[in-house]
Amino acid sequence: MITRFLSEVRTSFNPFSPLSKTARTFLAQLPPDARSQGMVIKSTILPRTSTQKPELAVKFKDGKKLKLDLATMRSTEVMAEVDRHSRILARKEELSG
Amino acid sequence: MPPRIRLQTRQLKVRIYHHQIPSQPCFYASLATATTPAPPIEQTIHSVSPIARFPPTQPPSHKPPEVRKSQLHREYQSLLKSSPLILIFQHNNLRAVEWMGIRRELAIALRKVDAELAAAGQKDLYADAIKIQIIQTGIFASALRVVEFYNPETTELPTQHPSNPATASSAQIPNVKPTPEDSRLAHGLSRRAHEAASDRKKKLDLAPLLSGPIAVVAFPAVSPQHLKAALSILSPSAPNFPAPKRKASPSYHEPAVQNGIQKLMMLGARVDGKAFDQEGTKGVGSIPGGLDGLRAQLVGMLQNMGAGVTNALEGVSRSLYFTMEGRRYMMEEEEKGPEEKKDVEETKAE
Structure with a gap:
């Protein structure tokens, strides 16, 4: 997953729900120095009884916001979705030098 | 038939060379008397102990145990x-x-x-x-x-293990296969x-x-x-x-x-x-205070409950006493009541 262009990641999930796996995998894929590079990472852990669906909100460095419904998406789909915009940014960066 | 090559009797003699190294005394294995230790009496009266199928600390497992x-x-x-x-x-x-x-x-x-x-x-x-x-x-x-x-449940594994020296060789040990x-x-x-x-x-x-x-x-x-x-x-x-x-x-x-x-x-x-x-x-x-704190809370609660129980039990007798007293007072009042009224009437008549 390309994480260079992410500026903000917000998730909320209930770890006792099997649907939370995607959100947790996403968090585990962020690089170890993400916070020191200026990425804002906020994760809210909901109580066990909560029926709220897991959420993931990603903000890119160009200001684009992406909100993903993790209840229906698999981890690979989330990655593909995030990478789609990251690749555009990567190409722009490459062309501008 | 005599031997073709004549050998002198001197040549037939077996020679033993005495190369004595001063620091090392010479021993001949052929001269040593072989002493085999007698088997211990235990071994002669018992048969060989039963065979251990697996060590008691390593019973066979479902997956290979070494991985x-x-x-x-x-x-x-x-x-x-x-x-x-x-x-x-x-x-x-x-x-x-x-x-x-x-x-x-x-x-x-x-x-x-x-x-x-x-x-x-x-x-x-x-x-x-x-x-x-x-x-x-x-x-x-x-x-x-x-x-x-x-x-x-309680394991049915034999308590007598073959590799245990305390196990008698005549013990009937079920065949736990490895x-x-x-x-x-x-x-x-x-x-x-x-x-x-x-x-x-x-x-x-x-x-x-x-x-x-x-x-x-x-x-x-x-x-x-x-x-x-x-x-x-x-x-x-x-x-x-x-x-x-x-x-x-x-x-x-x-x-x-x-x-x-x-x-x-x-x-x-x-x-x-x-x-x-x-x-x-x-x-x-x-x-607060860990498990001891919890225990203290419980003790306090039980003590309060005890006080409550005694209060309740006392309360019954007390309330009975009060009602009886009240009733006595009422009856006394009733007894007194008409006399007082008569007095009042008498005064009016006067």
């Missing part, structure tokens, strides 16, 4: 059985330096708790036994299934345990937590003080579990430790075999 997986499975089972309180964390790409710092801070905080407890005269000092450790998640989940769902198929084998890695745990209809409460990178903190007893110290280091939250102050422990505020703690997420806990979420765990950690 890392099996050993980890066994280790996790014993961890789960021996620790009633286990915190479950997700760790997101922590670096070695960060782990080192977190482990150090945790140890320092727990030792502080121990020192306080020791000063109060308690003997439940667990600081050295509590550590944060990364686990192999899948194997841990499997071990948890075995611990939860497999309750072996194969995992034997149904008498009931340890945690046995085939029976595997079959009990592989029943997919049984669901674990903690199963959804056990995926991805997981680290656990295992406590040898449910000790709220130690839990509180561990929580205030690993997932500090403002009112009940404050992080140590910068003055009190400057090493906690090093960037490596702080970065590491940001990447640890507490998911839940297993307390006495039950799954707890974050809030429940914090509830356990915020019991």
Whole structure:
């Protein structure tokens, strides 16, 4: 997953729900120095009884916001979705030098 | 027929050379008398002891016991059985330096708790036994299934083991085969345990937590003080579990430790075999005064209840007394009543 262009990641999930796996995998894929590079990472852990669906909100460095419904998406789909915009940014960066 | 080559009688003599080295005396093996020790009487009157099929500490297991997986499975089972309180964390790409710092801070905080407890005269000092450790998640989940769902009855394994020297050779020992198929084998890695745990209809409460990178903190007893110290280091939250102050422990505020703690997420806990979420765990950690405090609360409650009971029981007799008194008073009044009225009438008549 390309994480260079992410500026903000917000998730909320209930770890006792099997649907939370995607959100947790996403968090585990962020690089170890993400916070020191200026990425804002906020994760809210909901109580066990909560029926709220897991959420993931990603903000890119160009200001684009992406909100993903993790209840229906698999981890690979989330990655593909995030990478789609990251690749555009990567190409722009490459062309501008 | 005489020999063709004539040999002189001198040449037929066997020569023995005496090469005597001054420092080493010469011995002839041929001259030594061979002494074979007589067999001990035990051996002559008993037959050979029965054959050990497997060592008593290594009963045959379902999976090959020498692989890392099996050993980890066994280790996790014993961890789960021996620790009633286990915190479950997700760790997101922590670096070695960060782990080192977190482990150090945790140890320092727990030792502080121990020192306080020791000063109060308690003997439940667990600081050295509590550590944060990364686990192999899948194997841990499997071990948890075995611990939860497999309750072996009294094992029928023979108490007399062939390799035990105390076992008489004439003892009738059932033939425990060194194969995992034997149904008498009931340890945690046995085939029976595997079959009990592989029943997919049984669901674990903690199963959804056990995926991805997981680290656990295992406590040898449910000790709220130690839990509180561990929580205030690993997932500090403002009112009940404050992080140590910068003055009190400057090493906690090093960037490596702080970065590491940001990447640890507490998911839940297993307390006495039950799954707890974050809030429940914090509830356990915020019991004032630990288990002794709870006991004191219970004693206080029972004492209050005793007082209440005596009050209630006394109350019945007291209220009976009051009603009887009241009734007596009323009857006296009634008896007096008409006389007074007569007096009043008499006065009117006058």
